[in-house]
Amino acid sequence: MNRVVVTGLGCITPIGNTIEDFRSSLFIGATGIAPFPPYPEAPGPTQGLRFTQTAAVKNFDPADHLASGILAATDRTAHFAIVAARQAVQQSGFLDHHDKDHIAIIVGCACAGRQSEETETIKLYARDARVHPLTVTRTMASAGASHISIDLGITGPVLNISTACSSATHAIGQAFHMVRHGLVSAAITGGHEAPLTFGFLRAWDSMRVVSPTQCQPFAANRDGMTLGEGGAMFVIETLESALARNATIYAEIVGFGMSADAHHITQPAPDGAANAMRKALKDANASPEDVTYINAHGTGTQANDATEAAAIHQLFGPRGSQIPISSTKSLHGHSIGATGAIEALATIIALHEQQLPANAGVTEVDPTLNLDVILNTPRQSNQKIALSNSLAFGGLNAVLALRHFS
């Protein structure tokens, strides 16, 4: 089996459109959550919503990066995918060292071309207007994966994975296993999502899980999640190929675990999350004692955070209250199919720099959770293995085990 390392990073996120900016916001604790501008199609000053904030990507003009024909044929979600992948590839410099037929592209995207779908649907149903002829290409969930392939001339296996909030983590896990088992020698993997349409916000509002204030994971007074958008991409390859070309190695992916709660479409169950973490550690040939940081799914909802804490205690026993943990969602929001990739990025940077990001925006941790939540400032720490958890609606759990590489 091959050892698998991360050699390229790229991102377009609410807290930075370059790795440098993302890193800076991550450790400063500068949140990307802000009031969203009015939706012109929405009625009234409250927009009919109980919340006023999202985590949107700022200062990103796809026309700065993409040809007009590609722009016309794509949704915002694919723009994030293409540009983040280019960054990762450029940083890695791996393309010239691998057969393009032996590189995979495995990405997560759950909401597809939501903005295009909604725009055209409004025109159709409200005005019986014609639908744009590129609506199909704009709304395909796999469009981001395809465009990365077209953009870079990669002809190996290309897949999009849609498992709600675990999509990107499942994607990275699949890519990891493909490289580890030699199906390909390298992969571009991650996730992308641009779901912040008015219809999407209303749908989530109706579920009453969105915070009327701001996402505060693990806080005593947490009151829900904050929706976001963005994308993060990685180049992963065999350790052998990375060393041979003297590439910078940001972290090693050592394990991946997945499970299903088989319980409820929205209510999580601790057994499933604990099982996914256990499997990730088994896959890594590591023990719970090796875990030195957990980047939590930590949505800031009552149900998720309590269940995730229970799962941690179930797996780690008394050590569960001593492992440093943070959720970075109070910075970049919850970007559904992309969020696992953005959190994996935070985890990889944390491992690389031996510095753990704080759980921003929280002053008082819920004492009933009994967790060592990193507050206020980043924590310096000798790192061994970090877990990055994704726990999706529908009980689909995916956990990556990543190791500091020295």
Add this chain to the structure above:
Amino acid sequence: MEDIAKRSIEIIAKAKSIPENTITLDSTFDQLNVDSLDKINISFEVEEAFGIEIPDEALGSIKTVGDMVDGVQKLVAAKPSIPTP
């Protein structure tokens, strides 16, 4: 004709993110780097702007901006007039 040409050039300029003064009636779509996706997009915007439908067979034969403007003019002229009360 002038209005149709002006509006058509505006649409192409917007779709290609290029200045209008770089486009003339003699410009070929190849010169403007209009690819197949651009062509679909521009055709749709032109159809929307003038309330016409460009036949499939015509799309393939349009090589220059002037070709497009001529075709649009014919389709606009062929539109049934709205009866006045």
